[in-house]
Amino acid sequence: MTPFRPGNNRSLNLEDIAAKAGVSRSTVSRVINNSPNVSAQTRQRVLEVIEAEGFAPNPAARALVTQRTQVIGVVIPQIPAVVFEDAYYFPTLLQGVSRVTSQHDYAMLLWLGQSDQDEERFYKRIERNRLMDGVILASAPSDDPLIEHFLRTDTPFVMVERAERHRNRISYVSVDNIAAAQQAVTHLIHLGRRRIGTITGKLAIPDGRDRLEGYRRALYEAGLPLDPALIVEGDFTHRSGYEGMKRLLEQRVDALFAASDITARGALLAMQEAGVCVPDDVAVVGFDDLATATQVTPPLTTIRQPIEEKGARAAELLIRLIEGSLRGPQQILLPTQLIIRQSCGANKSTPRT
Amino acid sequence: MTPFRPGNNRSLNLEDIAAKAGVSRSTVSRVINNSPNVSAQTRQRVLEVIEAEGFAPNPAARALVTQRTQVIGVVIPQIPAVVFEDAYYFPTLLQGVSRVTSQHDYAMLLWLGQSDQDEERFYKRIERNRLMDGVILASAPSDDPLIEHFLRTDTPFVMVERAERHRNRISYVSVDNIAAAQQAVTHLIHLGRRRIGTITGKLAIPDGRDRLEGYRRALYEAGLPLDPALIVEGDFTHRSGYEGMKRLLEQRVDALFAASDITARGALLAMQEAGVCVPDDVAVVGFDDLATATQVTPPLTTIRQPIEEKGARAAELLIRLIEGSLRGPQQILLPTQLIIRQSCGANKSTPRT
DNA sequence: CAACTTATTGGGAGCGCTCCCATAACGGCG
DNA sequence: CGCCGTTATGGGAGCGCTCCCAATAAGTTG
The missing domain is CATH 3.40.50.2300 (Response regulator)
Structure with a gap:
């Protein structure tokens, strides 16, 4: 990570790596993007330079041309009541999302609704933000304005509750x-x-x-x-x-x-x-x-x-929708399980675990 | 948000807005960036077009030239033991961070450590990611490799625990x-x-x-x-x-x-x-x-x-460090308070709240 | 009224990347 | 040994923005 700082000498780019490896910008790009049209030895040499220099391509430049950022958003509009009480739920869900985004080399942009704050501003910030390839929408009321917006702008998104209002147009992962x-x-x-x-x-x-x-x-x-x-x-x-x-x-x-x-x-x-x-x-x-x-x-x-899995499956689905290997809407229901302990009286001797 | 989709007609850019407002690209840019050198009526006209079209500048293009992304990272390496048990802590901290980033128009990239997964990969992904202007590091062990990395690469970062190893070079927000x-x-x-x-x-x-x-x-x-x-x-x-x-x-x-x-x-x-x-x-x-x-x-x-405030202050500090209105290291200790209820026996009659 | 500021505006260059096309190198084959 | 289809490589264009500088409009002053 190399953000701008005063006096910062600019970080390496493709051209620099190309020069050091004795090839052209294009070839380095091909190596990075796993294009098959590179000879084995050239690829080897380039990879060595990349490794030695700790080079990573500038995501902004890349996004500018590919129109992809490798970033997904996770939007949780309903913070106060739900998140803080049921505090286990969201970290677990995020954990599941994070596991999958990590595997697929996506990053995760988190948007938490503010109880005290301008709701309209919250939505506007998200709608205007163009850094996300797609969005996971969690615990949204079924009339959440973002749903309409994402549908209208054809933005890939996945809900982690059963959709209601536009049920036949929305992808979701939930339990029955x-x-x-x-x-x-x-x-x-x-x-x-x-x-x-x-x-x-x-x-x-x-x-x-x-x-x-x-x-x-x-x-x-x-x-x-x-x-x-x-x-x-x-x-x-x-x-x-x-x-x-x-x-x-x-x-x-x-x-x-x-x-x-x-x-x-x-x-x-x-x-x-x-x-x-x-x-x-x-x-x-x-x-x-x-x-x-x-x-x-x-x-x-x-x-x-399976909360963690819910997050993971939602992320997986979203990434497939973004990358086009699947078309929406997809609706997934994960299995639940009745866990019998003592509070129902069916079982006098089960251990705490 | 307008990610790439097959058949998508490309979204608006400065030039489009400029044409509609009868001015040049540069002038629109000046309006967006609040440059003073724009006549009041021109500014007005441009703003109207921007509003009408729902235009927002492409963050990738902007980042490419400014070297700023308006994104901060929040890294929580120690998920399993801490986050899940103490599940209230992290949502609250994130809430505080989110409140402030929202005010300053920053977005928040979340990185959660995976218990089961390759730790090295986790760190590498963060270090290579160049989408963040700065980082908040939460519940990191004091020998966390990211600390060294951020110091070496001169990346603005703030910890939410007292720093130990490089205590005179690290900014943090904590309690005593x-x-x-x-x-x-x-x-x-x-x-x-x-x-x-x-x-x-x-x-x-x-x-x-x-x-x-x-x-x-x-x-x-x-x-x-x-x-x-x-x-x-x-x-x-x-x-x-x-x-x-x-x-x-x-x-x-x-x-x-x-x-x-x-x-x-x-x-x-x-x-x-x-x-x-x-x-x-x-x-x-x-x-x-x-x-x-x-x-x-x-x-x-x-x-x-004050967990929420800890997050908020950390975000505030980080943004000031990024924007250069403050120089590090800054170390902030927030006050705590002894809350007396019944479990200590000092108070037999306090209500639950 | 010419010369000179100063407030606005426009357009070129370039950030670092991917994509496309042109070119070079390389075998295999008639 | 010349011809042709591959395969490998290089370089131009352009994504949408900001920054800089030049150009124009407008206002001031001696």
């Missing part, structure tokens, strides 16, 4: 939240629970709505009534779990399906304070299988979703 | 971990605790070492013996808190200073399982004041450090 939630709630039903409450996630986000839908379907399939009083709207946060559970306790629920582990933890706290025993009085199932799931008492039964 | 830890432990001493154990952070990282040093100094100042058996080496993780506390309980400690809130939570869990009462049997003080501190029972007494 409906089926997963249904499995979680059905599990509670099989354990004999009948008054099952739920604290939902943010209902502006498909994941939140889908998990609620899964809850509904499980009750319906089991022929149980759908009691609105047992559904508390939350937003994935700890607080919404804590407050929501207080209300559900008044309804004398015997089980809880929480839309995230963080929310479940908030609910656990409320029950602990109320002297309610988990799982004997109330059985609990969470969602995500964050690290925190095993760090509470009792350890949480939950739905494991 | 030593003083903060000392305050925490002194607080325990004032509460009458005498067998105070500590579970340290990662000792390869200055923050970890400094917090241990603060612990030492507090004991020394109070004339208490320094018992090596009461010092358990950890790494900021929940697990190290859980395991570490088991060992400390054998030593019959009456207080714990944990190097992070996550670690404190692990310790709390171990004590809960052992039937040890907090704060009556063992008083606990953590570090960081993460959201989780108020979400456990009892709520954690802890040292609050």
Whole structure:
């Protein structure tokens, strides 16, 4: 990396390397871009010079002509509520994205929405930025203006939630939240629970709505009534779990399906304070299988979703869309898994791990 | 954003805008760069065209000549142990960085170390990348090879921990971990605790070492013996808190200073399982004041450090170094605050917030 | 009113790369 | 041994911008 600094002697370019290797600019370019039309010995010689000089081509010059930057963007518009509470989720997702971009030699430009700040400015900055070959859009509400913009400008992008509004034009990587939630709630039903409450996630986000839908379907399939009083709207946060559970306790629920582990933890706290025993009085199932799931008492039964893989697959898909080896829209659902620990009461002896 | 796509009609450039406004390329450039030598009415006309067309100058072309990209990097080499456990820390730090880069119209390139993957490749990719005007280096071990590299290549960079090895050549933004830890432990001493154990952070990282040093100094100042058996080496993780506390309980400690809130939570869990009462049997003080501190029972007494501000100040400093309005090295220590809740036993009635 | 500033504006050069085309080198073959 | 298809190499053009300098317009002054 060689940014400009006062007095900086300019860094090497193709011509310099060419001179040192006794060839032309073009040949060096061919070597760097793995063009086949270079003799083995010439290639060898050039590579040696490149290595010795630690040369790397100027990405700006390259981008100027190729119209490619080898940079993808990751946009997370909804910082405050979601990211900070569910703090495990985003680093993990980013980790997955990072793993794949690294493999494919892309860099990752991160855009975090600011709660306090001008939203319009945020969007404008992203829309005007022309440094990105494509974008991963995470936890965006389904009416996010960027969706329209990317569609209109034909910008490759991948969402990490199920798309709704333009569902047949949008690529995404997600899990089957409906089926997963249904499995979680059905599990509670099989354990004999009948008054099952739920604290939902943010209902502006498909994941939140889908998990609620899964809850509904499980009750319906089991022929149980759908009691609105047992559904508390939350937003994935700890607080919404804590407050929501207080209300559900008044309804004398015997089980809880929480839309995230963080929310479940908030609910656990409320029950602990109320002297309610988990799982004997109330059985609990969470969602995500964050690290925190095993760090509470009792350890949480939950739905494991492959967050890191979600990020990785999204990045992979995006890069293929950018490079044209795949055409959109592509929609991928990754499998989830019900992880049974103690909080649901099905299992008295599972270890913490 | 207008990446290349097959069949894409090339996006607008200065010349196009100039034609539409009836001026020359140069004048448009002057308007965009706020050069004073443009008549008010010309400027007005050009701005209108720019707005109407949604034009933004091609950053690659601009970077090619200015040698500036308006991009800073954020490098976090130590993902696995630190980021995932202490998951609140990094999003918050990034949030702070993002707030400031957004204000100054910089973009943020994120580099996450991969646990499983070729470390050398990671460093090489960063060193070779020439898209960054400067770098923020977070949670790097003090012998991180990037430090040497940035110094050698004269790349502006800022660390968010106290620098050690080249301390008089490196800019950083941190908190006074030593003083903060000392305050925490002194607080325990004032509460009458005498067998105070500590579970340290990662000792390869200055923050970890400094917090241990603060612990030492507090004991020394109070004339208490320094018992090596009461010092358990950890790494900021929940697990190290859980395991570490088991060992400390054998030593019959009456207080714990944990190097992070996550670690404190692990310790709390171990004590809960052992039937040890907090704060009556063992008083606990953590570090960081993460959201989780108020979400456990009892709520954690802890040292609050301004993580978001740390990121923001680091970004601000970096940008000033890049733009030359400040010369390095600059070293900034932000204030911390002892937040007293119930886990130390000093306060029986504080609410959760 | 000529000479001289000063405020605007236009256009050439060049940043470092890729792409295209022209040229050179090289065998193999009739 | 001349001809032709490869294969390898070199150099021009141009991506879209900024910077510099020249040119023009406009205003000032002796």
